[in-house]
Amino acid sequence: VTYFFAAAVAAYMAGGIYMMLSRHAVRMILGLALLTNGAILLIFFSGRMDSTQPPVVPLGGTILDADAANALPQALVLTAIVIGFAMTAFTMVLALVAGKMSGTLNTNKMSDFDLPASKDKSPNKVVKSS
Amino acid sequence: MSRDLAIVLPVLIPIATAAITACLWNSHVAQKRVGLVSLFALLCSSFYLLAIVADAGVVAKQFGAWKAPFGISFVADPLSAALVTISGILGFCVGVFALRDVSARHQRNGFHPLYHGLLAAVNGAFLTGDIFNLYVWFEVMLVTSIGLLVIGRTRDQVAGALKYAALNLFGTILFLSGVALLYGATGTLNMAHLAQILPNTQMSPGLMASAMLLLCGFAIKMGLFPVFFWLPASYPSAPIAVGALFAGLLTKVGVYAAFRVFTLLFTVEASGLRETLAVIAALTMLVGVFGAVIQWDMRRILTFHIISQIGYMLMGLAIATPLALAGGIFYVVHHIIVKANLFLLAGAIYHASGTHDLRKSGGLLRSHPWLAVLFLIPALSLAGLPPFSGFWAKFLVIDATMRDGAHWLAAVALLAGILTLFSMTKIWNEAFWKTPALVRKQPRRVPMAFVAPIAALGAITMAIGLFAEPFVTYSRAAAAVLVDTTAYVAAVFPAPAISSLGGM
Numbered sequence: 001v002t003y004f005f006a007a008a009v010a011a012y013m014a015g016g017i018y019m020m021l022s023r024h025a026v027r028m029i030l031g032l033a034l035l036t037n038g039a040i041l042l043i044f045f046s047g048r049m050d051s052t053q054p055p056v057v058p059l060g061g062t063i064l065d066a067d068a069a070n071a072l073p074q075a076l077v078l079t080a081i082v083i084g085f086a087m088t089a090f091t092m093v094l095a096l097v098a099g100k101m102s103g104t105l106n107t108n109k110m111s112d113f114d115l116p117a118s119k120d121k122s123p124n125k126v127v128k129s130s
Numbered sequence: 131m132s133r134d135l136a137i138v139l140p141v142l143i144p145i146a147t148a149a150i151t152a153c154l155w156n157s158h159v160a161q162k163r164v165g166l167v168s169l170f171a172l173l174c175s176s177f178y179l180l181a182i183v184a185d186a187g188v189v190a191k192q193f194g195a196w197k198a199p200f201g202i203s204f205v206a207d208p209l210s211a212a213l214v215t216i217s218g219i220l221g222f223c224v225g226v227f228a229l230r231d232v233s234a235r236h237q238r239n240g241f242h243p244l245y246h247g248l249l250a251a252v253n254g255a256f257l258t259g260d261i262f263n264l265y266v267w268f269e270v271m272l273v274t275s276i277g278l279l280v281i282g283r284t285r286d287q288v289a290g291a292l293k294y295a296a297l298n299l300f301g302t303i304l305f306l307s308g309v310a311l312l313y314g315a316t317g318t319l320n321m322a323h324l325a326q327i328l329p330n331t332q333m334s335p336g337l338m339a340s341a342m343l344l345l346c347g348f349a350i351k352m353g354l355f356p357v358f359f360w361l362p363a364s365y366p367s368a369p370i371a372v373g374a375l376f377a378g379l380l381t382k383v384g385v386y387a388a389f390r391v392f393t394l395l396f397t398v399e400a401s402g403l404r405e406t407l408a409v410i411a412a413l414t415m416l417v418g419v420f421g422a423v424i425q426w427d428m429r430r431i432l433t434f435h436i437i438s439q440i441g442y443m444l445m446g447l448a449i450a451t452p453l454a455l456a457g458g459i460f461y462v463v464h465h466i467i468v469k470a471n472l473f474l475l476a477g478a479i480y481h482a483s484g485t486h487d488l489r490k491s492g493g494l495l496r497s498h499p500w501l502a503v504l505f506l507i508p509a510l511s512l513a514g515l516p517p518f519s520g521f522w523a524k525f526l527v528i529d530a531t532m533r534d535g536a537h538w539l540a541a542v543a544l545l546a547g548i549l550t551l552f553s554m555t556k557i558w559n560e561a562f563w564k565t566p567a568l569v570r571k572q573p574r575r576v577p578m579a580f581v582a583p584i585a586a587l588g589a590i591t592m593a594i595g596l597f598a599e600p601f602v603t604y605s606r607a608a609a610a611v612l613v614d615t616t617a618y619v620a621a622v623f624p625a626p627a628i629s630s631l632g633g634m
Contacts, residue, residue: 013307025292029296032296032300042307083269091299094288095292097280098285098289101289107292
């Protein structure tokens with residue numbers, strides 16, 4: 001079963017990286033979302049997976065049973081899911097605004113700001129910053 | 131004030147201010163006042179923390195009184211305390227600069243809550259003792275910094291922010307995967323606990339992959355050689371006050387995380403990364419400095435120099451002797467002050483000459499002579515000329531490299547230093563010395579809110595340069611705590627607990 005989980009994480013990661021390499025902004029963000037989910041699954045599987053015993057200290061005891069489920073990865077995953085979802089939504093909005101402003105979703109054509117200004121080009125490209 | 135509170139305050143103050151300023155959304159004057167008071171309180175509390183750490187060594191705080199490996203701990207060792215203090219100084223100075231630099235439109239778009247949120251995230255990342263918590267602070271830092279980056283809502287800012295977001299998000303995902311593998315191999319996330327377990331663990335493929343993933347994640351955050359492209363795409367488009375804060379703090383959080391993880395959890399020798407790190411450091415120094423040569427916009431030149439300077443810090447980590455680490459720490463402290471100051475100066479020069487393009491400006495030596503003096507201090511310090519702070523920083527790092535026998539790396543560092551001097555000379559010639567293309571009848575005044583923080587940061591640079599001894603001693607003490615992890619572990623696990631928890 002471990003290999004099955006490992007293959008699932010690998011598939012998520014590979015798909016995510018492939019999508020991320022795209023120049024299309026939306027595809028790139030979907031790739032990032034896939035990657036986030038791959039990482040989340042990785043955390044989830046790195047805890048103990050096989051136990052279904054609830055992690056509750058038995059009556060009268062002071063420590064957990066040895067075969068109790070591990071609750072920590074679920075807490076971590078919950079945090080990571082919330083953050084991942086928020087970041088995906090946020091970058092999606094960024095892409096939407098960038099697409100509206102520049103009329104293209106191709107990340108290479110959105111702005112020539114990070115290209116070195118050549119001699120013949122008018123140096124008026126500087127954005128007003130105050 | 132109790133010692134526990136002192137560790138939490140550098141995060142608590144800005145995060146509370148972010149909430150308060152967000153509540154005062156419609157009143158910019160009130161936001162400004164609350165923000166300034168809070169920045170001053172942050173400055174004081176960070177100095178208080180520094181005093182405690184200098185006095186008592188490493189101090190730790192367990193949240194919710196959960197005993198060490200189970201709860202989240204905050205740890206302040208000399209390195210964290212120094213960086214929190216520097217970010218407090220910088221937050222205050224840039225905050226004063228922002229009084230005039232940040233327009234009403236930027237404030238309407240939420241400048242103040244984002245600014246304080248970013249400071250909280252940076253301090254949280256410096257102070258946390260839990261590696262998953264570090265991930266959370268990274269994400270808080272990322273989302274607030276994107277908010278600040280697109281605050282003007284221009285096309286260049288949004289397009290740059292998209293690249294910044296995508297690459298940095300990728301970096302945090304790599305970091306998160308590394309944390310997952312680390313947790314799978316050791317079953318703990320507390321860094322002090324990991325520091326006890328990992329030296330006794332065989333270096334398995336999973337752990338090795340974890341170390342590599344963490345390094346790649348931090349490399350993107352730092353802007354190291356192959357993965358720095360987000361940096362020149364985004365920083366120069368931001369408003370000057372924002373750019374200065376970014377230039378000073380953001381990449382340095384990545385550097386701090388790498389210093390922490392590759393001394394406390396993994397070591398550079400044991401993970402076999404020394405040669406890789408040394409080569410990456412050399413390439414980062416060279417590529418950054420060559421990238422700056424062809425630029426004509428002062429903000430772009432400075433952005434590429436951030437990349438180049440990160441190489442020097444990484445050099446300290448790659449050599450990893452106590453001397454080299456001390457040099458690296460000294461370098462980070464000096465660099466945060468100098469680089470932010472140069473960004474603020476870029477803003478002042480823009481204000482004085484009316485353009486960011488160096489080819490079009492000029493003659494500032496005649497019209498604003500004191501601005502020229504203020505520029506020379508950080509510029510020569512960045513290039514590493516005595517008696518400024520940069521000389522000592524470069525001297526410590528290169529000296530440690532020579533002692534370790536990596537002469538080629540020292541040679542590359544010196545070459546990058548000369549090229550840095552070339553870039554600074556270019557700014558000097560173009561902006562200050564040459565006759566301007568367009569002579570102004572009335573000189574444009576630079577407001578006091580611009581000059582005061584620039585002068586304050588310049589004074590700190592001079593102080594570090596002229597009275598280097600206490601700073602060097604402090605860096606050596608901080609490096610000693612990094613190399614010998616017992617003090618860090620003992621602060622998180624008070625004495626009797628260590629033996630019983632060690633085998634968990």
